[in-house]
Amino acid sequence: MNDTTNKKFYRYDLSPLWEIHKGYFFESGLKPWKSGAVPFSGVSNYNEAYKKARLVIENLKKIKKDDLFEIKILELASGNGEFARNFLYVFQEICEAESLNYFSRLKFSISDFSQKTLDELKASGRFDKFQSQIQFECIDVLNPQVICDSSFDCILANYLLDQFPARIFVKDANQYFEKYIAVSDDKKYYHPGKNFIKRIPKFFEFRSVNLSQELSIQHLDIFESCFRTSKTSTAVYSYGALRVLRNLLPKLNENGILIMSDFHGASRGGFDKYEPCYYGNSIAHPVNFEFIAKYFQDYPTVILYEDPIKPLHTLILARPDFSRAFELGEIYHQVYLQNKFIRALYRFLVEFKLSLYLFLLIAFLMVFLCTLKANV
């Protein structure tokens, strides 16, 4: 057993690990992507860009706008710019194929909170082909005043919402507990320039809390409904991600849409440490999209559950005065329909722990069939 005497425990979202994480992207430029420390192709590739470009274009078609108006798209947390580049290519291709004049009207902002990353991206020449469409902007989404424009047709971000601290709560009978963390202060783990955040020994404990004193009334009911009924369970309180979304909505015009893709993680059975992923020296904490969807239930919103293996979710959100249904485009529409079935099945398997029985049944059937075959 680990000795935790004399260790300084922090509330998980206030742990010093988050400061190391913040500095990592701020100071590293394009290195995290070039070195392979941070994965990106799954959500930045051409197909993913196609789905999003399609969604944006199908929605633009529904707006009666003077042809002289600019189409303004902002990508936040662009990182190495892979998504932006694919998006621009595919957006141009669709416009040419369908004789739409949107590409010539497009103003696409590539942004990140790291000026170093943006400088290296600019210098890389990867966007030279799109010089008249793009601009680079240093934007920290926690400081939304720096976004002077509030008339975007679309705001996009991949793997941004998982960047913000979340709190982890457990509900056990009618008592609540919160995750606390301590990290080793052994100097041998702290090598500047090296990725140590994953390897550094961590110690956890759950402390009893009064949830109604910790959360605002507005969040409390919604968050409580994220725990699994009647069983001990752990849930992620993604308050940072929620704050970012609330900051961004006023930056859209009345027809504008916000499209955000990220890891999903709402709740798990038992006391779970709910450890995040560590990439390089960064933390990626799964986002509780269930909580976010419930919070924005009166807004035009769709959540797409894209990949049952890697729990990638895409949130599509608009201002309350957005007056139409979203045009999802063919692929997202199919995903949307499949989701209804997958969600029902997932709930069934997870909530009722039937997966084990199903596995045993399949195993039994296979053995039975093999025996039958051998006997014939």
Ligand SMILES: C[S@@+](CC[C@H](N)C(=O)[O-])C[C@H]1O[C@@H](n2cnc3c(N)ncnc32)[C@H](O)[C@@H]1O
């Ligand atoms: C996991 S990377 C994702 C990058 C890119 N979107 C991708 O999919 O590869 C997270 C990005 O978020 C940026 N970031 C972190 N905190 C931010 C903040 N407060 N405002 C804007 N960008 C931020 C980081 O600089 C980094 O580029």
